[in-house]
Amino acid sequence: MNKKDITEIKRRLKIDKTTITRLAGCYVDEKKEKITTFSGHFMDLEDEEAHKYLEITNKALSGTPGNNLLELPFPTDEELDGGLQQSLLALRDSHLENEHLLDAFYDHVIDTYDTVDHYLILLFYDTYDIPMKTSDNMLLDDSEEIYEYLIGAICPVKLSKPGLGYLAEENRIAPRIRDWVVGAVESAFTFPCFSERSTDIHNVLVYTKDAKEPHVEFWEGGLGAKSKPTSTQKRNGFLGLIAKSVGEENEETPDILLDVQQNIHDYMEEKEDIRGDDEPVLLSKQDMAGILEDSGLTESRSERIAASYEEMFPEDATAAEELYETRALKDNALRHEKKILQEKVVELNDELLRLGLVNEDGEIIDIAVRTRPGRENHIETTYVDGRKCIVIPLEENDTATVNGEAISTLR
Secondary structure (H helix, E strand, O other), X not given: OOHHHHHHHHOOOOOOOOOOOEEEEEEEXXXXXXXXXXXXXXXXXXXXXXXXXXXXXXXXOOOOEOOOEXXXXXXXXXXXXXXXXXXXXXHHHOOOOOHHHHXXXXXXXXXXXXXXXXXXXEEEEEXXXXXXXXXXXXXXXXXXXXXXXXXXXXXXXXXXXXOEEEEOOOOEEEEOOOOEEEOOOOEEEEEOXXXXXXXXXXXXXXXXXXXXXXXXXXXXXXXXXXXXXXXXXHHHHXXXXXXXXXXXOOOOHHHHHHHHHHHHHHHHHHXXXXXXXXXXXXXXXXXXXXXXXXXXXXXXXXXXXXXXHHHHOOOOOEEHHHOOOHHHHHHHHHHHHHHHHHHHHHHHHHHHHHHOOEOOOOOEOOEEEEOOOOOOOOOEEEEEOOEEEEEOOOOOOOEEEEOOEEEOOOO
């Protein structure tokens, strides 16, 4: 499912547009025991309750494709009789009205989902009468297919924080009663996929709140899908590979990692004019070796890392945008700004040395600065690249004297 497909489904998950017909759920405690199960017609819910459930369905389709959202294929054996894909199809085709199938699904989630928390399993059944589109993307009333699908979500359930509250019956402030509160969606799935505006039973779209440590055990054991790493896992694995090669204790390693991410971003920008819309820039082994050399690594080390990079992602070339993060680019920009400022301070300090304001050891010579009232005693010292420097904030009409001899204001 691409961004357009996901958006088309999400925009229907609003109180005035939704066609969700059934809802089912199971509340599980920390001992993996069912506390309660429920099911019913979605339209029977009060508006406030329906809004909360729709927030959950929207979250199940939120995030960055390739990172929080991944389209996973089913292995061939899972599509045969007795396979998990077949179980999901049966659950969808039951419209969530078969209690036996629901219980079997809950049991399977409980057996495969790894958590020590209480949690809530939710299932939603919906149908979408897919409107036809003209060549210029105009929607028509006619349709050729009805997309039937399930949205499943797993939400942690935790005790509310302790605190004081007003007890109306007793008319006093006292410790409030702690409730079990349903938290934000932790894992979710949409099945079948909605790919190129059509039903795709061979893939499932999964959502993870934590892209660093997703519940892979649920993707594989609970849904029967073939898992793959998120963009965050790819980036962390790749940067870890570089850090290990350069030396994690090497003080230059953080700067090298920032340079690599910046150069990957720049490479992607260079290819922007020659790639199509939504077409990723893929990085081959040779591309990566060149980027690593541009980042200051030796040719031999770059080739070794690029070879390991190819082994890390053997199925296909990795998209450039998966290997850098915006925060790193901002950190790199700040690093360069700081470096420029440091160079300027060193240049000024050298000028002060030439003028005789400091000696070779960086020690301040007897200096008097005459400034306007209110600006006295503003001379400071600082260390730049291990050298002690003097900072004199002079303005246009200020004068400074060294050993009684006046010098001009530095520009």
